Amino acid sequence: MGNFYGFGYGMHGMRIFVPMTRTRWTPPPGFARKLINWSRHLDRPLPWREEQEPYRIWLSEMLLQQTRAAQAIPYYHRFVEQYPTVQELAQADIAEVLRLWEGLGYYNRAHFLHQTARIVTSTRGGQFPDTYEGLLALPGIGPYTAAAIASFAFGRPHAVVDGNVIRILARLTGLEGDPARPEVRREFQARADTLMGRSDPAAFNQAMMDFGAVQCVPRQPDCPSCPFAGFCMAWNTDRVNAFPAKKTRRTLRHRYFLFLVLKKGSRTWLVRRDRGDVWRGLFTFPLHETDAPVDDPEALARSGWPFLPPMRPMTISGPWEQVLTHQHIHAWILTASFPRTTAIPPEWMAVEIRDLPNFAFPRILRRFLNDPRTSLIP
C-alpha cells in the first residue's frame, strides 16, 4: 500500500492536507448530493439521456464501450431507426448489423450485440434481465455495462466504473495503483459504491460520467473551478497529472497487406474475415499478407496468386495506411481484370461491384472505395 493522506474539507480552492498513514479511505461527506447538484447546471444533450427503455439503454452502452459519445451518436440513431426493437435486431443478418456498425471499430461488439439480442428474444421474450448479475451473464456485457443498464434502466444501486470514474476517483482519493489489476479495480468499485451511497443510482452514475467528461478531464483540468478541489488529493498535493496511473505503452506490430481487386465484367471477389484477428466478420478483397515491407507489390502479388495472367497489366494503389491499437497496417491494393474464373479459391465470394456499398469493410478499404481516383464503384 502506498502513503495515504488525511485532508481537511476546506472551502473551494483550499489546500489543507496532513500527511499521515492510514489504512482506510474516508469519503467526503455529501459527495453524491453535491455531484448531482453540480450536474443539474450541465447542458450536455445525449440521445440516450433520460431514456427508460432497456433495449435502447443497452444499445447505447454497447456503442459507447471505448468510444466517445460524439462518435456513437449517429450510430445510435441509425440502429434505433433500423431496429426499433430487440426482436428486429435479433432477426437481422449479422452481415447487415456489421454494415451498420462499420467505422465504429471493435467489431466483436457488433457480434455480441447480435448474440445478446437473439438470447433476449428467444429465451426471455424480449425482456432484458433486471439485475446486475443477470445482465452480466450476457455476451458483451461486463461490469461497467451491467452497472450502467442496471442503474439507468432499473434504478438498481450499482456504481459504474469506467475511464471517467477511474480518473475522478484516482485524483480525488489518491488511489495510485494500476486500474488494470483486479484488486485495484475492486478498490475503485468499492469507493464508487461508497460515494454513490443511497443517492439516486441513475442520477449519480450519469453525473459521475458527465463530471469526468466536462470537469475532471484527462488533460489540463480546470481545477480552480472544481467544486471538489478542497478535498481532492491530487490537486492538494499538486499531482493532478500523476493520476490515474499511466497505462503501459503498447507496442505496434507492422503488417503488410496486399489486396487483390480482381474484376470480371461487373463482378469482383470478396472474402470474409474470420475470428481471431482484426476486423472479425467484415469483408475484404482477397488478401495476401507478408511480415516485411513491400517493395514490389506486383511481383509479390504474382507470387501470392500464381494464377494471375502474366501479361495482363495491374493498377497498383498504395500504400494505404491505418493505425490500429496494436497494429499498423500497410496496404497495397492491386486491381486486375481476369477473363477466366478457373482456379479461383473456393472461399472467394463473387459479388457485383455495384453492391460493394452494402458490405461491411474496414475503414482502410472504405477509404479506397470512396476515393474518386479509384473509380471502382460508378
Added chain:
DNA sequence: TATTCGTGGAT
C-alpha cells in the same frame, strides 16, 4: 493476468 480486439478527436 496480459493481450487483443478500431477508429477518430484532442492536444
Added chain:
DNA sequence: TATCCAAGAAT
C-alpha cells in the same frame, strides 16, 4: 507530428 485515450469485454 506523436501521443493519448475514449460510457470495456473477452480470452
